[in-house]
Amino acid sequence: MIALIMAGGSGTRFWPLSRKEKPKQFLKLISPQTMLQLTIGRLNGKVDLKDIYIVTAAEQAALIREYHPELPEENVIIEPFGMNTAPCIALSILYIKERVEEDETIVVLPADHLIKDTPSFLQSLDIGQKAAKQGYVVTFGIKPTYPATGYGYIKKGEKIESDIFEVEKFVEKPNLGIAQKYIDSGKFYWNSGMFVWNISTIWKAFERHVPEIVYLLSEIRALWQQEGYYTQIDHFYKDMPRLPVDIAIMEKAGNRAMIPVDYGWSDVGNWRSLYDTSPKDKDGNVLNCKHKALNSQDNLVFSDKFVALLGVKDLVLIDTEDAILLASKEEAENVKQIVEFLKSRGREDLL
Numbered sequence: 001m002i003a004l005i006m007a008g009g010s011g012t013r014f015w016p017l018s019r020k021e022k023p024k025q026f027l028k029l030i031s032p033q034t035m036l037q038l039t040i041g042r043l044n045g046k047v048d049l050k051d052i053y054i055v056t057a058a059e060q061a062a063l064i065r066e067y068h069p070e071l072p073e074e075n076v077i078i079e080p081f082g083m084n085t086a087p088c089i090a091l092s093i094l095y096i097k098e099r100v101e102e103d104e105t106i107v108v109l110p111a112d113h114l115i116k117d118t119p120s121f122l123q124s125l126d127i128g129q130k131a132a133k134q135g136y137v138v139t140f141g142i143k144p145t146y147p148a149t150g151y152g153y154i155k156k157g158e159k160i161e162s163d164i165f166e167v168e169k170f171v172e173k174p175n176l177g178i179a180q181k182y183i184d185s186g187k188f189y190w191n192s193g194m195f196v197w198n199i200s201t202i203w204k205a206f207e208r209h210v211p212e213i214v215y216l217l218s219e220i221r222a223l224w225q226q227e228g229y230y231t232q233i234d235h236f237y238k239d240m241p242r243l244p245v246d247i248a249i250m251e252k253a254g255n256r257a258m259i260p261v262d263y264g265w266s267d268v269g270n271w272r273s274l275y276d277t278s279p280k281d282k283d284g285n286v287l288n289c290k291h292k293a294l295n296s297q298d299n300l301v302f303s304d305k306f307v308a309l310l311g312v313k314d315l316v317l318i319d320t321e322d323a324i325l326l327a328s329k330e331e332a333e334n335v336k337q338i339v340e341f342l343k344s345r346g347r348e349d350l351l
Contacts, residue, residue, distance in 0.1 A: 001129055002104055002199075003047045004092050007036055007064065007111035008057040008079055012339040013270040016323035017302060020351055025111040026063055029274055034067060035112040042115060046122050047107075054111070055079055055092045080234045085193075086248035087213060087240035090206050093199060094217045095229070102200040105129045109194050114277055116264025124261045128196030131164045136257035137205060138196040139167070139250060141189025143262040147179035150269060150333075152191035152246065154258055167256035170246055189260055191246065193267070202249070209252045216240055271316045271325075271332040275300040285309075289319075300329065323350055 011024025018024045025036040033041065040052060049070060055077040056064050064076050077095050079088055089108060096106065107125055115121045128138045141154045152173055157166030170191065174182065182188035197205075207214050220233045241248070250256060266277045278286040278300075285293055289303040296309035303319035316332040318325040325335060342350050 001047050001051070001125065002096060002100060002106045003043055003052045004089070004096065004106055004108045005036070005039055005052065005054045005111050006085065006088060006108065007054050008060060008082055008088065009110075009112065010082075011112070012336045013333065014274075015335050015339050016320045016325055016350070017318055020059065022063070023060065026067060029268065030114060030278060035268070036064075036067065039109060039111050039113070040068065042118050042121060046125060050075070053077055053092065053096055055088055057082060074229075078230070080232070080237045083237065083240045084242045085245040086210060086243040087237070089202075089245050090210075090213045090217060091220070091237075093203055093206070094221060097199050097203065098221075100199070102198075102203070104199050105132045105196060106199055106202070107194070107196045110267070112268060113192075113194075114264070114266040114268050118263075120261065120263040124259055124263070125196065127163050127259050131160070131257045131259070132196045132198045132201065135198070135201055136160075136164075136255050137201060137250065137253050138164075138257045138259060140192045140194045141258045141260050142192050142265045143260060144183055144188065144190050147176055147183050148190060149173055149176055149179050150273075151267075153179075153182055153188045154191050156187050156189060156258060156260065160257060163259060165258050165260065167250075167258045170251050189258065190265075192261075192265060193246075195245070195250075201255075205249050205253055210241065210243065210248045212241060213248070269333075271300060271318070271327075271335065272329050273333075275316070275329060298329070300332075 011018035155168040157168035284298040286300045291307045293309040299315045301317045
């Protein structure tokens with residue numbers, strides 16, 4: 001099995017800790033290891049290091065090599081700039097299929113997700129590989145634990161065989177009422193954004209469903225052959241359609257399969273979800289700092305300073321050298337609005 005890890009995101013929902021020079025996947029949010037290190041380590045014993053590829057933005061390639069010198073240099077795939085997951089994955093498949101057999105299976109993973117039960121995760125990859133070798137484009141559906149409105153959902157269809165089901169449909173992020181109905185039905189799962197495909201199968205799917213991407217990639221491939229893999233491809237890549245792979249491929253394909261899983265998954269998408277997934281003290285606090293807390297409950301704090309909490313509840317406090325975020329937990333997911341404000345004011349020093 002080959003692994004492709006998508007590690008080019010900007011992580012704006014984790015501002016001010018996540019910055020352009022060190023975005024979310026390079027932060028130690030839930031352990032002494034970075035999110036990317038955890039993702040790579042999770043594959044240990046299943047995927048050889050030489051078969052792990054990381055696709056990242058050009059501006060982050062040096063960080064990948066700094067944090068992961070053990071990876072072969074040619075296993076770092078450089079995307080000129082973000083154009084959503086369909087172009088990102090297609091570019092990577094083109095790069096990888098030049099180096100391996102087209103009947104190889106590839107698992108596609110985000111760099112910054114949390115999975116608590118690694119053995120169950122690895123077992124699900126075996127099931128996914130089995131389905132992929134039967135010609136399916138495979139995704140993993142997370143058993144929902146609450147009516148989340150921040151995730152897309154997958155509706156489970158007929159059973160193909162044990163632990164493998166058809167996909168009846170994909171649905172976008174619902175409102176709370178609809179999400180509750182999904183939970184009550186027992187037929188809907190969170191869309192994990194993780195996939196398993198045979199390389200030949202997914203390439204044919206791109207050719208059929210998004211030929212404009214394949215055409216641009218043919219131009220890029222010709223350029224690679226002439227000038228090498230590190231040549232500038234911006235002038236072709238900028239014309240890529242900004243499509244997520246769910247819309248470009250998974251919603252259109254007829255050979256879709258879903259594997260239901262339940263292994264303590266979270267996309268750790270914002271400060272609130274980090275709080276929800278983190279170990280807490282007896283008062284429900286997550287305090288990554290030297291501290292003294294009195295009559296204070298359910299707070300999240302990241303700081304290099306000593307922090308005293310007196311009679312506060314449900315706060316997020318993120319303290320960095322040049323910026324402080326102070327928010328209620330309920331509003332913390334809206335930190336992206338602060339990032340947009342800083343962009344509009346040209347405050348690159350804070351981004």
